[in-house]
Amino acid sequence: MRVPEAALEAALDARRVVVVTGAGMSAESGVPTFRDAQTGLWERYAAEDLATPEAWDRDPAFVWAWYLSRFGAVAHVEPNAGHRAVARWAALADVRVVTQNVDDLHERAGSRDVVHLHGSLASFRCARCETAYAGTVDVPDTEVDRVDPPTCPRCGGRVRPGVVWFGELLPLDAWEQAVALVEAADLVLVVGTSGIVHPAAGLPAVARRAGAAVVEVNPLETDVSDVAHVVWRESAAMALPALVDSLAPALERRRGQA
Structure with missing residues (x-):
């Protein structure tokens, strides 16, 4: 596959790279996008109706069962070639990952210290009490519409999913870290994101104002396209391995000379 010359040059010149990923990245592994996750027992409900503090307060067992179904679905898919390419790139250069996705596919592919904007x-x-829960979370063998959440061993409160719901703020530490990373980057690669979910959608513009080259990888035109210096109309699983394959010889030589 031919890598756009401008994208390759930007990647070769960059000392600090940030890869910002969205739902399209994981969709290639078979993870349904948030609004496509409604199947089976959940098809009568809008995802937005289940991902709110109000829904949790109204019926925590119902919301917990839905999240267990999502958790179980992600556990049965594997990182794709795009996830693995990013991890390989990070082994050769200073590459960090900021993701809007709530799955752990980047980590399972080998990326470290992934910044999860949405939990x-x-x-x-x-x-x-907000205490992290380290206990076992059991996913039912069959689809059910109600499961009582575990209780917190510290205060006895209900354990909830560690994701950001509609109406909630992003985790402040994750957001500040993401902004700091893109402001310090030489290259920000925006992969598989629609650019419509704020405030995460503003990161490419933050990067561009700070002087970074912005490259979009997406088969479709998005709200990021006008911000990007380079637009590459390709999927993550195709584009990222091709890019890293092209970069690897030069990066390996650079590492050997360091």
Whole structure:
């Protein structure tokens, strides 16, 4: 596959790279996008109706069962070639990952210190005292519409999914870290994101104002396209391995000379 020359040059010149990923990245692994996750028992409900503090307060067992179904679905898919390419790139250069996705596919592919802007399905915390929950979370063998959440061993409150719901603020530490990373980057690669979910959608513009080259990888035109210096109309699983394959010889020589 031919890598756009401008994208390749920007990647070769960059000393600090940030890869910002969205739902399209994980969709290639078979993870349904948030609004496509409604199947089976959940098809009568809008995802937005289940991902709010109000829904949790109204019926925590119902919301918990839905999140267990999502958690179980992610556990049965694998990182794709795009996830693995990013991890390989990070082994050769200073590459960090900021993701809007709540799955752990970047980590399972080998990326470290991934910044999760919207939280993670693989983390849980107490809804009352915010303490992280390290206990076992059992996913039912069959689809059910109600499961009582575990209780917090510290305060007895209900354990909730460690994700950001509609109406909630992003985790401040994750947001500040993401902004600091893109402001310090030479290259920000925006992969598989629509650019419509704020404030995360503003990161490419933050990067551009700070002087970074912005490259979009997406088969479709998005709200990021006008911000990007380079637009690459390709999927993550195709584009990222091609880019890293092209970069690898030069990066390996650079590392050997360091």
